[in-house]
């Protein structure tokens with residue numbers, strides 16, 4: 240039982256283990272593949288976002304220039320400015336320019352005469368009359384008469400002339416930066432400006448130029464507004480999610496990237512790699528960069544001057560954390576889904592394993608019970624699947640069959656034991672009576688015989704004959720009983736059974752009852768000699784043959800055969816007739832002493848009893864098979880050793 244339960248749990252263990260292995264393998268695979276896909280996609284997404292941000296920043300920058308250009312052109316056409324410029328009304332213009340500068344956030348607003356000399360500066364009423372012909376914008380408007388706008392640089396002297404505070408704002412000490420390009424000059428003194436120049440016309444005649452510029456150096460408001468426009472104030476963990484920067488060459492001139500000290504990182508350099516790709520080759524650069532204290536996904540795009548030459552760069556950077564949070568959230572949800580489906584898969588496989596191993600387990604349990612001698616039937620659960628039910632029903636069918644066969648075997652054994660015990664006790668009683676009767680019978684016979692001698696010729700002679708004959712018959716009966724229950728050891732000697740049979744038949748054949756009976760002999764010549772009491776065996780053959788003849792009053796066939804039983808080596812004698820047969824009811828009684836179906840005086844019912852006793856004493860066995868109206872066969876088996 241121990242062994243069985245171990246093997247059973249083994250099957251279960253193997254099943255559970257295989258399913259677990261499959262579930263975990265599938266789980267791990269989908270985690271690896273899934274996370275990879277999530278990561279790849281989100282990283283690609285992050286870059287796409289930054290690329291889009293960079294594009295909109297570039298567009299916004301260009302729009303800024305266009306809007307301001309339109310504004311300057313519009314103002315240049317206003318009648319008051321046209322009139323004042325034509326009339327050289329400096330006082331009026333100064334007031335007007337200061338108002339424009341303040342209202343629209345310009346750093347420089349000038350009105351230039353048609354010959355290129357300054358008429359009025361919003362920054363300084365006193366400084367005028369100097370030439371602005373060195374400025375690209377003024378040259379262009381004077382040459383073409385058309386407005387011009389774009390990004391450019393002003394030399395330090397030029398910006399200083401425009402205003403002292405502007406000069407101060409312009410100077411940017413270069414902060415050497417690792418990975419940065421080696422720089423010869425320690426200070427950037429050029430001014431990066433958005434500048435617009437529009438013609439002022441009186442009728443068709445160019446009377447002047449309206450000039451406006453925004454200094455980008457140290458222009459925090461400009462980049463911050465830019466950042467707001469592109470990123471709409473997004474934050475991550477309370478920090479701004481993004482930064483914007485304007486580069487002049489590779490130097491940060493305006494930025495909201497902060498350095499380690501929390502100040503704007505003005506004057507720091509872009510890496511040489513970025514500089515080469517964006518500034519020198521004019522293509523955008525996208526990548527991950529560690530800026531000051533955190534990782535950013537950064538994008539750089541070139542900024543061009545009027546001649547479409549690279550002048551600087553526009554930068555947007557988005558905190559990598561922003562994307563990491565998305566990755567984290569997506570990963571967590573994904574792992575949760577995997578976890579839940581794994582748990583579901585495990586629960587389901589547990590249920591299925593139970594479902595499929597339950598019937599097997601029940602059968603193993605029931606078989607164990609069977610082996611212990613109990614007829615254990617399985618409860619067939621209607622909820623089980625068809626195979627399991629069929630298995631259960633087949634098993635129960637087997638239990639039924641085994642129980643029935645056991646019952647029959649027990650019955651037969653009981654009957655056999657009862658029969659032999661009954662015969663033995665009858666035998667003991669009968670032989671006791673026979674012994675007691677034998678002596679008085681001898682006395683009666685002796686005296687009745689003597690009396691008969693004396694009374695010959697008298698009327699008593701016939702009566703005495705009856706007494707003597709009946710006494711003789713009684714003695715025959717007593718002998719029969721004693722033969723059946725004889726307890727003395729008979730003389731045994733090796734004998735040829737075939738010869739014994741031939742002897743008996745030779746005498747019997749002559750008897751009148753055998754006249755219309757055909758005797759068939761099928762004697763096995765290889766039959767070994769058997770140690771027997773020859774007299775007893777002859778009586779046995781006689782009894783069986785006479786019974787057969789009695790059963791065939793109208794004639795028939797008597798077959799006597801001998802053989803060796805292969806399995807046991809016993810000698811077998813079969814006596815078969817084609818007579819009336821024995822009824823089922825009588826079949827169990829024929830070996831009892833005095834059982835006879837024959838008329839009074841015809842049979843005593845001792846023949847078969849004696850036969851049974853003799854065969855028992857020889858250690859053999861006798862069986863009978865009979866069918867009413869067909870015939871009867873007696874089979875005797877005798878041990879050959």
Ligand SMILES: Nc1ncnc2c1ncn2[C@@H]1O[C@H](COP(=O)(O)OP(=O)(O)OP(=O)(O)O)[C@@H](O)[C@H]1O
Pocket residue numbers: 782786787788790816818819820821829834835836837841842843844845846847848871
């Ligand atoms: N070959 C047979 N065919 C049919 N019935 C038989 C046969 N042998 C025995 N019997 C039945 O068994 C009974 C008992 O037989 P058994 O030889 O013991 O006694 P009996 O032949 O009646 O009398 P007895 O042999 O003492 O003269 C018979 O009366 C008969 O009914």
Ligand SMILES: [Mg+2]
Pocket residue numbers: 782785786842846847
């Ligand atoms: Mg008989």
